[in-house]
Amino acid sequence: MHILIVEDESRIAKRIERMTRAIFGDALQSLQHINTLHGAVRFIENNPLDLVLLDLNLNGESGFDLLATAVSGSFHTVIISAYKDQAITAYEYGVLDFVPKPFNRDRLEQALNKTLVKGKTAAHDIKFLAVKKRHRIQLIPLEEVLYIKGAGAYTELFLADGKKELHNKSLEKLEQLLSPSFERIHKSYLMKMSELREIRVETGSKYMAVLKNGERIPIGRTKYKDIKAKWL
Amino acid sequence: MSLRSLPLFLLLLVASCSQSPVFEQYETVSRIGDQQEWGAKDLDDQDWEKGKPIVTGGQIYWFRTPIAILKTPGSLRPYGIQLDVYGEYEVFWDGVLIGKNGNPGQEAVLPPEGKMWATFSIPTHLTEAGEHVLAIRSSLYHFPDHSGIWGLEMDHYDDLLNDRLIESSYMHLFAGAFLIASFYFLLLFLSDKKEYATLVFSISCFLFFILILAEFSKAYMPIHYSMHIVRLQLIGSLMFGISFLIPFYFSMQFPFPKRKLLLTLYAGVLLFFFLSRYVFELTANNMVLSMWMFSFGIVVFGAYKKRKGARLVLLTLLLSVPIGFVTPFNKSLFAGFSLILLGMFYLLSLRIKEQRLAYETSLVQSTRLRLELLKKNIQPHFLMNTLTSLIDWVEEAPKKGVLFIEALAKEFDLFNQIENKTLIPIAQEIALCRTHLEIMEYRKEINYSLQEEGIDLKEKIPPGIFHTLLENGITHSLPLEDNSVKFTLNFEANSDYKCYTFLTFAAGLGKETKKEGTGLKYIKARLTESYHGQWDFTSEPADHGWKNTIKIYS
Numbered sequence: 001m002h003i004l005i006v007e008d009e010s011r012i013a014k015r016i017e018r019m020t021r022a023i024f025g026d027a028l029q030s031l032q033h034i035n036t037l038h039g040a041v042r043f044i045e046n047n048p049l050d051l052v053l054l055d056l057n058l059n060g061e062s063g064f065d066l067l068a069t070a071v072s073g074s075f076h077t078v079i080i081s082a083y084k085d086q087a088i089t090a091y092e093y094g095v096l097d098f099v100p101k102p103f104n105r106d107r108l109e110q111a112l113n114k115t116l117v118k119g120k121t122a123a124h125d126i127k128f129l130a131v132k133k134r135h136r137i138q139l140i141p142l143e144e145v146l147y148i149k150g151a152g153a154y155t156e157l158f159l160a161d162g163k164k165e166l167h168n169k170s171l172e173k174l175e176q177l178l179s180p181s182f183e184r185i186h187k188s189y190l191m192k193m194s195e196l197r198e199i200r201v202e203t204g205s206k207y208m209a210v211l212k213n214g215e216r217i218p219i220g221r222t223k224y225k226d227i228k229a230k231w232l
Numbered sequence: 233m234s235l236r237s238l239p240l241f242l243l244l245l246v247a248s249c250s251q252s253p254v255f256e257q258y259e260t261v262s263r264i265g266d267q268q269e270w271g272a273k274d275l276d277d278q279d280w281e282k283g284k285p286i287v288t289g290g291q292i293y294w295f296r297t298p299i300a301i302l303k304t305p306g307s308l309r310p311y312g313i314q315l316d317v318y319g320e321y322e323v324f325w326d327g328v329l330i331g332k333n334g335n336p337g338q339e340a341v342l343p344p345e346g347k348m349w350a351t352f353s354i355p356t357h358l359t360e361a362g363e364h365v366l367a368i369r370s371s372l373y374h375f376p377d378h379s380g381i382w383g384l385e386m387d388h389y390d391d392l393l394n395d396r397l398i399e400s401s402y403m404h405l406f407a408g409a410f411l412i413a414s415f416y417f418l419l420l421f422l423s424d425k426k427e428y429a430t431l432v433f434s435i436s437c438f439l440f441f442i443l444i445l446a447e448f449s450k451a452y453m454p455i456h457y458s459m460h461i462v463r464l465q466l467i468g469s470l471m472f473g474i475s476f477l478i479p480f481y482f483s484m485q486f487p488f489p490k491r492k493l494l495l496t497l498y499a500g501v502l503l504f505f506f507l508s509r510y511v512f513e514l515t516a517n518n519m520v521l522s523m524w525m526f527s528f529g530i531v532v533f534g535a536y537k538k539r540k541g542a543r544l545v546l547l548t549l550l551l552s553v554p555i556g557f558v559t560p561f562n563k564s565l566f567a568g569f570s571l572i573l574l575g576m577f578y579l580l581s582l583r584i585k586e587q588r589l590a591y592e593t594s595l596v597q598s599t600r601l602r603l604e605l606l607k608k609n610i611q612p613h614f615l616m617n618t619l620t621s622l623i624d625w626v627e628e629a630p631k632k633g634v635l636f637i638e639a640l641a642k643e644f645d646l647f648n649q650i651e652n653k654t655l656i657p658i659a660q661e662i663a664l665c666r667t668h669l670e671i672m673e674y675r676k677e678i679n680y681s682l683q684e685e686g687i688d689l690k691e692k693i694p695p696g697i698f699h700t701l702l703e704n705g706i707t708h709s710l711p712l713e714d715n716s717v718k719f720t721l722n723f724e725a726n727s728d729y730k731c732y733t734f735l736t737f738a739a740g741l742g743k744e745t746k747k748e749g750t751g752l753k754y755i756k757a758r759l760t761e762s763y764h765g766q767w768d769f770t771s772e773p774a775d776h777g778w779k780n781t782i783k784i785y786s
Contacts, residue, residue, distance in 0.1 A: 008676075009617050009620075009621060009675050009676060010675070010676050010677040010678070011620075011621040011624055011625070011674065011675050011676070011677055012617065012620050012621055012624065012675075014624070015620070015621075015624040035710075036710070036740070057613055059707055059708055059709075059710075059740075060704075060707040060708050082612040082613050082615070082616030082617050082620075083612050083613070083616075084612070100616070101612075101616040101617060101619070101620040102616060102619040102620035102622075102623050103620065104623070
């Protein structure tokens with residue numbers, strides 16, 4: 001586990017660091033603390049990470065620009081902030097959790113554990129998926145996404161207008177963020193349940209999900225029963 | 233008289249202007265000397281003098297005016313004659329003595345008797361339609377050059393008396409309104425002594441009140457003709473005062489360049505007219521005309537500059553012109569003046585409204601500033617970060633945690649003390665900054681220090697302004713290599729201004745130009761609240777970090 005703490009209050013940063021070390025124990029491979037926005041952006045670009053713990057207000061600057069960059073990355077983001085009113089926006093951007101200050105160890109542990117749990121964890125409504133383009137971050141409304149296909153460490157988002165976007169997060173991480181509106185119907189596919197028109201059984205007992213726009217996506221053998229039950 | 237009869241009265245007034253007169257007056261002839269038969273109707277006065285003779289030494293002279301009565305009156309409504317004649321005299325109508333006003337010829341020996349305006353009843357049998365002769369036996373001890381008839385009116389005797397009373401009673405009501413306005417605005421001025429416009433308006437109203445009284449009291453206040461000059465002088469002085477005050481008032485409401493010089497010149501012109509009083513009416517006329525023109529100029533300038541209310545006042549000034557043309561001078565004078573006073577009144581009400589709005593805004597503003605100050609301690613960034621750090625200190629090093637809590641308590645306490653003040657001693661502000669630094673040391677674990685130079689402890693400043701600069705310095709800066717951030721507060725004063733310089737010595741400052749944050753807005757609003765426009769505030773990057781200067785001019 002590679003973790004970055006972005007926090008300009010030294011005492012609080014130390015507290016987060018201490019607790020994180022205690023919670024992850026040996027699972028922790030690296031832990032870095034950075035206290036400026038620029039430093040954080042540079043670090044995120046050049047280092048592989050699994051989790052970023054981010055304060056939204058650094059040295060008087062809003063961390064929302066950094067937030068967009070962070071959620072477009074391959075890692076999960078947990079916000080630790082004094083501004084509770086920013087929580088909803090943060091969730092819409094697709095953060096894994098929002099920990100309001102002041103916090104205790106239990107609350108931090110609860111947030112950090114979400115990164116370990118497989119499948120459904122986030123109970124909050126995410127509205128966007130941030131996609132990193134050449135020089136900018138594009139926020140793609142979730143309602144335009146029909147299904148998502150895993151492509152190695154990345155994922156491909158298939159949109160309602162027929163376009164395809166590459167996303168940096170793995171299918172597993174997206175599954176953690178997007179349930180329950182999206183279901184893992186195959187080891188390589190996440191599908192929006194509301195888009196499902198019918199389930200077809202084809203020769204060789206292949207199961208196919210037919211979407212409302214006519215596209216067909218395979219359903220994994222082990223998943224079939226589960227999906228059918230949820231659909232009906 | 234009830235208000236219901238007001239329209240009736242106005243109608244009468246209009247009617248009396250347009251009503252065809254009951255008589256026609258012919259040329260007056262006069263002769264110095266005294267013979268009883270000179271009053272007779274059929275006297276041949278071909279060789280009498282035309283025009284007005286100069287009668288010196290109080291000797292007796294006669295003058296005769298032929299009058300044609302156009303309509304025979306009803307038996308119950310006799311005609312009367314109203315005279316505006318200088319001197320003491322006896323009145324003969326067709327050779328019959330119908331009235332006596334003083335003792336002609338004996339003025340030097342007897343005390344003054346008789347009044348300036350007298351009304352006489354004429355016996356009904358002498359007022360058949362046709363030619364008649366009014367003859368007056370008079371002496372003019374005091375003003376030898378004021379001989380002859382200055383005013384003559386004939387109508388039903390009752391109407392002559394009543395109309396004048398009715399007219400003057402309405403004018404007195406009118407005057408009362410101006411008296412009340414004058415008191416009201418005087419009290420308004422006394423409650424706020426900076427508002428000279430209200431005082432000028434109050435004085436104008438009062439002068440106008442006296443002017444109306446002086447003009448219309450003649451209906452019921454008998455004056456001997458020798459005293460009439462006093463009344464005219466009084467009216468002249470009042471007109472002089474009003475004629476100066478009205479443009480003066482407008483010049484206050486619509487300021488223009490070279491105001492003092494032009495006003496002085498104008499006062500000179502007025503004074504010239506006032507002192508060169510050959511003919512009263514002409515003097516008054518000149519004063520009123522110059523008043524109107526000067527005011528008009530000022531108001532046109534105000535309208536050109538798009539001053540509030542200037543257009544409406546311009547309209548009232550223009551409206552007073554046709555009134556001046558249509559009605560006789562003594563009526564147009566009052567109508568015109570009251571119209572202009574109404575315009576002034578309107579301006580004043582506009583200003584009062586503006587002031588009220590400004591006051592309300594300032595109230596809202598100072599409440600907002602107060603809230604802003606209070607918010608410093610409860611805004612989430614400060615409070616939640618402080619509490620998080622505090623929890624950590626308490627958990628990890630309880631003794632230090634207690635010191636932290638004490639520092640926090642001290643800052644809250646200081647905020648409570650200054651929360652409702654607009655100026656606080658500089659020592660209190662510095663104490664506030666120091667406790668804040670203490671708290672921030674616990675939070676950020678950076679060595680903060682604040683040095684003062686040349687601080688005068690007697691000085692006062694608005695609360696929270698250095699605290700705000702300190703907060704900005706802490707938020708936007710990174711520590712130097714020795715993990716420290718230094719602040720200095722320097723004070724200089726001379727006869728022109730006091731200057732505070734607040735320096736931040738830190739890294740990572742001034743790389744980007746920042747837009748004005750709420751902190752700087754707070755400082756500027758506080759400075760404006762206490763020093764109005766008399767301050768300067770600069771905030772800029774410097775070699776060592778950041779530099780703020782606050783100059784307060786004396």
